[in-house]
Amino acid sequence: MDTNVDNRINILLVDDEEGFRQTMAKRLSRRDMVVSQASDGRTCMEILKKTVVDVVILDVKMPGINGIETLKTIKQKYKNKVQVILLTGNAAVNDGIEGIKAGAFDYLTKPVEIDHLENKIRQAHETILFEIQKQKEREYRLNLEKKMINTERLASLGTMSTGIAHEINNPLAIINESAGFMKQVIQSPEMDSFLQKNDLLKGIEKIEKSVKRARKITFQLLGHVKRQEESIGDCNVRALIEETLNLLKKELEDKQINIRWDMDPEKTTIWSDPYKIRQVLMNLLTNAVHATDKNGFITISASIVKDDLILHIKDTGVGIPKEDLSRIFDPFFTTKSFDKGTGLGLFVAHKIVDTLNGDINVESELGKWTCFTVRLPNYTKNGNRTDDIKGR
């Protein structure tokens, strides 16, 4: 059963006396309430299952399941989403007290004074709205905390890993140079008589391959820190996507991947940092191409909503298992082989989008599709948002 949040209160009147029910229903309807009726506890539970009800007005004395039992079942199933007001006989105060203990909002004795009942109903409804509000706040806080923990974790990992990347670059260059020198020496004619020449060459090639991978890692990690050019300006995202696809042309053609566009080309320009956006596009589109099988589709859509550019990159590829969705933005998380992936593409994309004050999200269905959504704020020339870009 859904909880109703519009202004009209939904009442369920449960009483075995038909005449009383009809009269009350009419009177409450006149006071702008939506009234359903039930003649016993069982029907009451059936109606609750199918209809939106805020407040149940429940007669205690009924044949079959009595009011108190019905009240207990309602509270067990719907907790504070449905409030119950009990109607007791004049001499049955105990029933009312027992009802309050079992979770009733209040009890009224028959004959019922309609204004008094209306007041009670409105008060009961208020508590439901208050509960909904509190629940929303709890969820919002929980989400925010989760997001903050994630962002902080990524931020500290980012600072640490870019520092390490920087330190590693120098020894890497020395290893690479030395391996090159050793290769040269081994390949010289004087070494032809050396029996383990080929084994040595294989060893050196392994060193070179590993250096290449390590370089790819440091390049990704430092790429978004060391900008090739300080730049912020008109940024035609459609044109940037086309440039990126052009760089991926060979793989796109080999796999005969179809690109579908869904955007108004006139409405894809924002004021932002094209270098940063290009790197995000590169990382996302490379993943999409990797994930998509032969003859698959990549759909790219963009639109400006309020001041933001919303970009969707959807592929009909292998999809992402649910248990991996929360880890794909972590540094070094990869499902690819040693020479194919470093697990940094999405980590870096996330960091860049974060510095542009945007956000990036993913949805996926395993074996069917994956869709990345990126929101990029438009930094207007005249507004002061340009100054807000983090780290500028």
Ligand SMILES: Nc1ncnc2c1ncn2[C@@H]1O[C@H](COP(=O)(O)OP(=O)(O)OP(=O)(O)O)[C@@H](O)[C@H]1O
């Ligand atoms: N479009 C996609 N479809 C399916 N899985 C994806 C997609 N994009 C990312 N992934 C998953 O997320 C993982 C992490 O992606 P990420 O781009 O960070 O690293 P990578 O592609 O493995 O390596 P690289 O550092 O070379 O980009 C991938 O290994 C893959 O498992």
Ligand SMILES: [Mg+2]
């Ligand atoms: Mg990648």
